[in-house]
Amino acid sequence: MTPGNPVTRTKSNDSGSAGRRKPAQLRIVSAPLPPDSSSPPPARRDVYSRIELEVQQPARVFAQVAAAHHPGAELTEKLIVTWDGQPLTPEEIRAPHRGRLHRFVAQPGYVVIEYSASITGQASALVAEPQDEALYLRPSRYAESDELLAKAYEEFAGVKDARAVFAAVTEWVTTNLSYVPGSSGPSDGAGNTLLHRQGVCRDYAHLTTALLRALDVPARVAGVYAPGISPMDFHAVTEALIDGEWIVADTTRLGPRQSMVRMVTGRDAADTAFLSTYDGFAELKSTRILATVEGALPVDDYTSTVQLR
Numbered sequence: 141m142t143p144g145n146p147v148t149r150t151k152s153n154d155s156g157s158a159g160r161r162k163p164a165q166l167r168i169v170s171a172p173l174p175p176d177s178s179s180p181p182p183a184r185r186d187v188y189s190r191i192e193l194e195v196q197q198p199a200r201v202f203a204q205v206a207a208a209h210h211p212g213a214e215l216t217e218k219l220i221v222t223w224d225g226q227p228l229t230p231e232e233i234r235a236p237h238r239g240r241l242h243r244f245v246a247q248p249g250y251v252v253i254e255y256s257a258s259i260t261g262q263a264s265a266l267v268a269e270p271q272d273e274a275l276y277l278r279p280s281r282y283a284e285s286d287e288l289l290a291k292a293y294e295e296f297a298g299v300k301d302a303r304a305v306f307a308a309v310t311e312w313v314t315t316n317l318s319y320v321p322g323s324s325g326p327s328d329g330a331g332n333t334l335l336h337r338q339g340v341c342r343d344y345a346h347l348t349t350a351l352l353r354a355l356d357v358p359a360r361v362a363g364v365y366a367p368g369i370s371p372m373d374f375h376a377v378t379e380a381l382i383d384g385e386w387i388v389a390d391t392t393r394l395g396p397r398q399s400m401v402r403m404v405t406g407r408d409a410a411d412t413a414f415l416s417t418y419d420g421f422a423e424l425k426s427t428r429i430l431a432t433v434e435g436a437l438p439v440d441d442y443t444s445t446v447q448l449r
Contacts, residue, residue: 178444181398182433184260187365189374191415192425193251195223199420201246203230204363204404204413205255205374208238210263213449217257224249237266237405246422253415259401262449266386266405273381275407276358282329282346282408283361285353291334292354302357302382306389307443309351310378313391314442317344321371329408342409344391345376349408352380362388362448363404363412365431368395373429374414379405379448388448396440399433402448 189205206219221228223246230242242253279286299308320338330350333343345361352359358381366375369392377400379386388397404412415424440446 178396178398178441178446179439181262181438181449182367182435184258184434185365185367185399185401186256186258186430186432186434187401188256188428188430189254189365190426190428191253192427193246193253193415193417193422194425195246195248195251195420195422197420197422198245198247199422200418201244201251201422202416202418203242203253204235204239204415205253206240206242206403207257207259207365208240208402208404210238210259210402210449212264213259213261215257215259217255220252220254222252222254223247235404236411238402239404241404246420250425251422257401265447265449268381268384268386273358276360276381277353277356278407279350279353280407281410282342283350283353283359284329284331285350287331288334288350288354292351296351296355299355302380305352305355305357306380306382306387309348309355309357310389310391310442313344313348313351314393317347317391319344319392319394326409341390341392341394342376345378346408348378348389348391352378357382360386360405361408361412362402363414364448365401365403365429366390366395367399367431367433368437369431370394372431373427374403375400376409376412377448385445386447388446390442393440393442396438397442397446397448398438398440399431400448401431 221230228244230244233241235241299305318338324339324343330346333339333347349359360379362377362379364375377390379388406412
C-alpha cells in the first residue's frame with residue numbers, strides 16, 4: 141500500500157491493483173418479496189477479522205476494524221496487535237458516529253491485527269447531529285455528487301419526496317450496476333462507477349450516496365461487518381437522513397441489513413478505510429473476515445425501513 145493512502149478492500153483485493161481487469165460479470169438479482177416482509181434482527185452477532193501486514197519501513201498505522209460503540213447492547217470484544225509475535229498496545233481514538241480508530245507505530249517486521257466481538261441485543265439508533273445535514277449534502281472525494289447532477293435530474297425527474305427519492309435511487313443502482321469483483325481500483329469514485337456500470341460494494345455505496353446527495357437527500361457511507369454476504373469481507377453500505385433518522389441501504393443486496401454491525405461512518409472511503417499507513421511503507425499480505433448470527437439469518441425485503449443498530 142502507498143504511504144499516506146487510505147486502503148479499502150471490499151470483496152476483491154483491488155486496493156493494490158494496477159489497471160482494470162475484465163472478469164466475468166455478475167448482475168445482482170433478488171427474488172421479489174412482499175412489502176414489509178423483513179424479519180426481526182438476530183439476538184446475537186459475532187464478528188472476527190485478521191489483517192496481516194509486512195512493514196518494510198517504520199510506519200504509523202491506523203486501523204478501523206473494531207465495532208462501533210453499541211449503547212444499549214452488550215458488546216464483548218478483544219483486539220490483539222502483534223509485531224513479530226510481540227504484543228503492541230494501540231492507542232484508541234474516538235471517531236465520529238460512535239466509531240473507534242486504533243493507532244500504533246510499527247517498526248519493520250510482520251504485524252498482525254486480530255479483532256473479535258460478540259454483540260447481544262440492539263444498540264440505540266444513532267441520532268442525527270446538527271451538522272449532519274450540511275456535511276452529508278456536500279460532494280466528497282469518492283461521492284462527487286456535483287458531477288452527477290445532470291444524470292440525477294434526468295433519471296429521477298419529478299421524484300421529490302425524500303422517501304420516494306431513496307426508494308427510486310436504491311432500486312436504480314441495484315438494477316443498473318453489475319457486481320464485478322476486480323473491476324474497480326482504489327481511486328475510482330461514483331463517476332467512474334456510473335460510467336462503467338460495475339463495481340464492488342464500495343462502488344455501489346459511493347454511487348448511491350452521490351445520487352442521493354445530488355437530489356438533496358443527506359447521505360453517507362458506513363463500513364460494516366455483514367453476516368450472510370459472500371464472499372465474506374468488510375462491507376460498505378449507504379445511510380440516508382430521512383425524517384430525522386439514518387436509514388441504511390445496501391444496493392448490492394448481498395446480505396440482510398438487520399444483521400449488519402457498524403464499524404465506521406463518514407463521507408466516503410476516505411473516511412471509512414479499514415486500514416491506513418503513513419510515513420513508512422507496509423504491504424497488506426492477507427485479510428480474513430468472519431461474521432455470523434445466532435440462529436437463522438434475517439429475511440430482508442430491502443423495502444422496509446432499517447437502521448444500523
